[in-house]
Amino acid sequence: MVAGPLPVPSGPGKDRLRLWIRLLRASRTIEAELRERLKKEFDTTLPRFDVMAALYRAPEGMLMSDLSRFLLVSNGNVTGIVDRLVSEGLVARARRNGDRRTSMVRLTEEGTKSFATIAAAHEGWIGELLGKVSEEDAHRLTGMLTSFRSNWEGRE
Amino acid sequence: MVAGPLPVPSGPGKDRLRLWIRLLRASRTIEAELRERLKKEFDTTLPRFDVMAALYRAPEGMLMSDLSRFLLVSNGNVTGIVDRLVSEGLVARARRNGDRRTSMVRLTEEGTKSFATIAAAHEGWIGELLGKVSEEDAHRLTGMLTSFRSNWEGRE
DNA sequence: ACATAAAACTTTAAGCTTGAAATATCCTAC
DNA sequence: GTAGGATATTTCAAGCTTAAAGTTTTATGT
Numbered sequence: 001m002v003a004g005p006l007p008v009p010s011g012p013g014k015d016r017l018r019l020w021i022r023l024l025r026a027s028r029t030i031e032a033e034l035r036e037r038l039k040k041e042f043d044t045t046l047p048r049f050d051v052m053a054a055l056y057r058a059p060e061g062m063l064m065s066d067l068s069r070f071l072l073v074s075n076g077n078v079t080g081i082v083d084r085l086v087s088e089g090l091v092a093r094a095r096r097n098g099d100r101r102t103s104m105v106r107l108t109e110e111g112t113k114s115f116a117t118i119a120a121a122h123e124g125w126i127g128e129l130l131g132k133v134s135e136e137d138a139h140r141l142t143g144m145l146t147s148f149r150s151n152w153e154g155r156e
Numbered sequence: 157m158v159a160g161p162l163p164v165p166s167g168p169g170k171d172r173l174r175l176w177i178r179l180l181r182a183s184r185t186i187e188a189e190l191r192e193r194l195k196k197e198f199d200t201t202l203p204r205f206d207v208m209a210a211l212y213r214a215p216e217g218m219l220m221s222d223l224s225r226f227l228l229v230s231n232g233n234v235t236g237i238v239d240r241l242v243s244e245g246l247v248a249r250a251r252r253n254g255d256r257r258t259s260m261v262r263l264t265e266e267g268t269k270s271f272a273t274i275a276a277a278h279e280g281w282i283g284e285l286l287g288k289v290s291e292e293d294a295h296r297l298t299g300m301l302t303s304f305r306s307n308w309e310g311r312e
Numbered sequence: 313a314c315a316t317a318a319a320a321c322t323t324t325a326a327g328c329t330t331g332a333a334a335t336a337t338c339c340t341a342c
Numbered sequence: 343g344t345a346g347g348a349t350a351t352t353t354c355a356a357g358c359t360t361a362a363a364g365t366t367t368t369a370t371g372t
Contacts, residue, residue: 016286017279019294020186022301027183028228030176035360047328065350072184074330079352081328101337101350123173130172130304137300138175144293145178148286191330203358221320230360235322237358257320257367 030129037125042118047073047081048090049122052107052115055091061106090114186285193281198274203229203237204246205278208263208271211247217262246270 035046054070055062062070068078082105085091090111095103107115130138191202210226211218218226224234238261241247246267251259263271286294 013279013283015291015294015298016289017282019289019298019301020282020286022298023179023183024187025228026301026304027179031180032228039361045327063350064352072181072188073328075351076331076353077329084327099338099350101335103351123169126173126176127169130176133172133175133300133304135171138171141297141300142171142175142178144289144297145175145182148182148289195331201357219320220322229358231321232323232361233359240357255320255368259321 030126033129034122034125037121038118041121044118047077048085049115049118051078051081051085052090052111053119055105055107056112056115056119059106061094061104063102064105065102067105085111186282189285190278190281193277194274197277200274203233204241205271205274207234207237207241208246208267209275211261211263212268212271212275215262217250217260219258220261221258223261241267 031046038044038046038049050071051067054067064075064078064082067082068075071078082091082093086093090108091105092108093103093105097104133141187202194200194202194205206227207223210223220231220234220238223238224231227234238247238249242249246264247261248264249259249261253260289297
């Protein structure tokens with residue numbers, strides 16, 4: 001995976017493989033750049049940012065399992081990231097609704113402020129990193145990826 | 157990141173953000189599926205597969221630093237993965253050329269056979285997972301991502 | 313030749329990630 | 343009401359990942 005300089009051999013079925021390799025390399029390249037900037041500028045990480053972004057759009061809070069589904073990561077993973085965010089005072093757990101198995105997770109006031117700042121920078125970075133993609137290509141690409149996603153969700 | 161159901165607010169600069177979110181979700185979805193199948197069918201992992209794929213196309217071997225650059229991961233990371241592959245007998249280190257700092261890493265005979273088998277399945281999976289993307293879209297998408305990459309490489 | 317820098321690699325600490333097992337709570341059917 | 347199963351979450355072991363510091367070897371300047 002993540003093939004680079006050398007060409008992928010041609011032949012039937014190789015087109016999709018080539019597409020996948022390019023897709024993966026593009027997202028890894030951007031992801032690496034974002035991770036580095038989040039670390040340098042805000043001393044945080046991509047997973048923390050992801051969790052905070054999810055919570056930012058759900059002021060009333062989210063269940064751990066909702067976070068896990070939404071972010072496409074495992075349950076245990078979310079537990080660890082939220083633990084760290086809680087210990088940093090950016091996120092709070094509230095175990096107070098009817099179901100005592102669940103805990104409602106939400107951003108603290110500090111977490112909300114912190115995320116707003118980081119998100120603004122983040123959006124600027126994306127604009128910069130994807131700046132060379134024309135508006136038209138951006139739309140078309142988005143459309144293709146969206147339809148890929150719908151197709152995917154129709155699986156199994 | 158990895159936003160889902162909820163819409164990203166519209167406005168200037170939001171198009172690129174939306175594109176990035178879709179790109180990331182698509183690659184994470186596919187990656188998760190591949191990881192799961194590699195584990196289930198061949199009891200291996202994506203990073204191991206990546207390293208073996210790189211070595212497969214370089215029968216004469218690669219330096220650790222070449223692997224690191226090629227796969228877009230850190231040096232120390234490659235060390236660990238190669239260590240495990242060596243202990244499994246799939247990869248060999250040869251410290252025998254002029255420069256005694258370097259070690260040439262290559263697939264063993266067993267590693268080569270093993271990779272060939274896995275790679276065939278892998279290509280089939282990609283064909284299946286991206287099957288709904290039309291040939292035409294696949295080409296166009298690949299082209300866009302390639303030009304993104306060239307632009308990127310022209311940075312800094 | 314010798315000091316110093318550069319390069320290739322490994323080690324380390326901290327954090328991320330998964331899948332599976334363990335806990336705790338809730339629900340359902342008797 | 344209670345046994346059995348389902349659900350929500352955490353814990354755990356193993357592996358992946360990075361950045362930074364450390365080791366060994368090679369290259370460079372004088």
